[in-house]
Amino acid sequence: MSAAPDHTPTMARMSFGERLAPHAPVLLVVGLMLLGFIAIPATSSWLTLTVSGLAMGMMIFIMASGLTLVFGLMDVINFGHGAFVSVGAFVGVSFLLMLEHMTGASSLMLNLTALMVAIIGAMAATGLMGWAFEKVIVKPVYGHHLKQILVTMGGLIVVEQLIIVLWGPEEIYITRPEALKGAITFAGAALEKYRLVAVAVGIVVFAGMRFVLRRTKIGLIVRAGVENGEMVEALGYRLRLVFVGVFIAGSALAGLGGVLWGLYQEVITAHMGNQTMILVFIVVIIGGLGSVEGCFIGALLVGLMQNYVAFLEPKVALISNIGLMVAILMWRPMGMIPVVKAK
Amino acid sequence: MSDPILKLDGVYTNIAQYHILQGVNLEVPRGQVTMLLGRNGVGKTTTLRSIIGHWRAHNGAILFDGQDITKLPTPAIARLGIGFVPEDMGIFADLTVEENMILAAVSGPINQARLQWLFTVFPALETFWKKEAGTLSGGQKQMLSIARAMIEERLLYLIDEPTKGLAPAIITTMARAVKELKTQGASILLVEQNFAVAKALGDTANVMDDGRMIWSGQMSELATDAALQEQLMGLSVESE
Numbered sequence: 001m002s003a004a005p006d007h008t009p010t011m012a013r014m015s016f017g018e019r020l021a022p023h024a025p026v027l028l029v030v031g032l033m034l035l036g037f038i039a040i041p042a043t044s045s046w047l048t049l050t051v052s053g054l055a056m057g058m059m060i061f062i063m064a065s066g067l068t069l070v071f072g073l074m075d076v077i078n079f080g081h082g083a084f085v086s087v088g089a090f091v092g093v094s095f096l097l098m099l100e101h102m103t104g105a106s107s108l109m110l111n112l113t114a115l116m117v118a119i120i121g122a123m124a125a126t127g128l129m130g131w132a133f134e135k136v137i138v139k140p141v142y143g144h145h146l147k148q149i150l151v152t153m154g155g156l157i158v159v160e161q162l163i164i165v166l167w168g169p170e171e172i173y174i175t176r177p178e179a180l181k182g183a184i185t186f187a188g189a190a191l192e193k194y195r196l197v198a199v200a201v202g203i204v205v206f207a208g209m210r211f212v213l214r215r216t217k218i219g220l221i222v223r224a225g226v227e228n229g230e231m232v233e234a235l236g237y238r239l240r241l242v243f244v245g246v247f248i249a250g251s252a253l254a255g256l257g258g259v260l261w262g263l264y265q266e267v268i269t270a271h272m273g274n275q276t277m278i279l280v281f282i283v284v285i286i287g288g289l290g291s292v293e294g295c296f297i298g299a300l301l302v303g304l305m306q307n308y309v310a311f312l313e314p315k316v317a318l319i320s321n322i323g324l325m326v327a328i329l330m331w332r333p334m335g336m337i338p339v340v341k342a343k
Numbered sequence: 344m345s346d347p348i349l350k351l352d353g354v355y356t357n358i359a360q361y362h363i364l365q366g367v368n369l370e371v372p373r374g375q376v377t378m379l380l381g382r383n384g385v386g387k388t389t390t391l392r393s394i395i396g397h398w399r400a401h402n403g404a405i406l407f408d409g410q411d412i413t414k415l416p417t418p419a420i421a422r423l424g425i426g427f428v429p430e431d432m433g434i435f436a437d438l439t440v441e442e443n444m445i446l447a448a449v450s451g452p453i454n455q456a457r458l459q460w461l462f463t464v465f466p467a468l469e470t471f472w473k474k475e476a477g478t479l480s481g482g483q484k485q486m487l488s489i490a491r492a493m494i495e496e497r498l499l500y501l502i503d504e505p506t507k508g509l510a511p512a513i514i515t516t517m518a519r520a521v522k523e524l525k526t527q528g529a530s531i532l533l534v535e536q537n538f539a540v541a542k543a544l545g546d547t548a549n550v551m552d553d554g555r556m557i558w559s560g561q562m563s564e565l566a567t568d569a570a571l572q573e574q575l576m577g578l579s580v581e582s583e
Contacts, residue, residue: 233397233417
């Protein structure tokens with residue numbers, strides 16, 4: 001006979017809310033789109049704004065993804081990240097100007113080829129620059145946040161001035177490749193072709209990053225390193241090398257973002273990278289430092305919010321994203337998809 | 344003792360302004376289970392962390408297999424053949440059990456035969472193979488942490504308090520795992536607060552106090568001498 005009282009253990013069913021919680025960030029994007037749909041009177045305007053918001057979000061994501069990993073992996077705050085955006089834009093646009101015979105042609109294939117060349121050139125240049133930036137500027141200040149902020153900001157200023165030395169102080173106006181100009185009409189809504197391209201590129205980058213982070217060993221090292229770098233080293237992996245790799249990849253992605261952003265704005269300046277950094281930092285913070293998924297969802301939220309609010313109440317647009325950040329941080333102080341940090 | 348696998352010779356480690364280790368001498372014989380004992384806060388964990396290189400020894404020498412590893416970076420030390428199971432288990436909570444194990448197999452893909460053997464030692468691992476490690480219970484996490492160190496053959500295992508806060512059944516599993524490792528010829532340096540476990544597993548014992556080694560000898564000698572235990576660790580086995 002057992003002395004234990006009669007007792008059948010039961011598993012409490014998770015409540016609907018509990019099951020929903022892990023998906024809340026994604027639902028937030030859907031919710032915002034629905035909210036926009038209700039608030040914006042014409043469906044066609046809503047569709048235009050949504051595509052435009054998604055395109056903007058994707059571009060911000062591409063620029064921000066490297067920054068979030070760099071912070072998560074090595075606890076490095078890089079205020080100079082915007083430099084790579086600017087340099088990427090200038091190098092990419094220089095390529096496009098050289099390839100004018102291709103961008104000016106009406107063939108979509110030729111246009112996209114020219115764009116590809118510009119993107120590869122820009123990414124190679126910013127990747128190389130990222131390698132040097134890490135070696136010269138970031139490496140000496142590991143573990144010192146204040147010094148990181150100061151010295152990377154200094155690096156940003158130097159790079160901006162170098163752009164002015166190389167390309168001159170004037171802003172450069174550019175036109176998009178011929179086949180990417182204008183819009184297509186879908187369900188009565190005008191959808192700019194270029195924005196659709198930006199959305200496609202963003203999805204490809206996100207899918208690619210997810211694949212690398214989830215399906216490859218190097219990706220596992222990065223994810224594990226964000227969580228507990230000390231343990232990754234104790235297993236025998238040289239985290240510093242991985243970090244340099246991530247820094248280079250992140251810089252190259254910022255360069256890609258710069259090309260896309262430059263063509264989106266149709267004008268580039270040496271300070272454009274620094275200007276986008278406000279949105280990039282908002283996205284990195286609300287996403288959860290070190291989280292690529294969070295960064296992606298955060299970027300979409302920011303892009304959509306900006307476009308909806310600018311249409312509905314232009315004056316509020318300036319503060320809408322700060323408001324979004326405040327609201328999200330009140331809900332989840334570590335960001336939407338916080339990375340579990342050891343210690 | 345002839346040709347120990349690991350030898351610490353007068354190791355001093357400071358953390359910020361605190362002098363934690365103050366001249367630690369330690370020898371870990373090959374193929375044996377060496378216990379590192381002592382009250383809380385005497386420097387046992389710091390000793391392990393100094394060996395793996397997470398904290399730097401400021402003075403003294405750490406010799407592994409005859410090679411001076413005092414100044415080597417952590418990954419290089421690990422690759423010489425040292426498996427480390429930290430006190431906080433060091434589980435990657437965001438990764439699945441499978442991904443944790445894939446990462447632990449540093450030199451290439453997981454050796455399936457060895458994995459099957461690990462499943463017999465820790466059956467829970469197979470059950471939770473695809474689950475995120477963060478969702479495991481404390482005991483399961485500890486099993487994963489040790490299994491991770493065991494997935495590839497190592498010369499030396501540094502294991503920090505593997506039975507802390509675990510249920511007796513799981514402690515038995517842990518003890519069996521340590522014995523299995525020893526049978527395979529590995530050397531083990533084990534920090535343990537549970538004296539019953541230490542008594543059952545240890546071949547040699549080293550007792551620390553205040554950042555120094557105050558006693559080294561055979562575990563059997565310490566286990567049978569209650570007065571010595573009282574004097575070294577201030578514990579009474581009878582109360583256990």
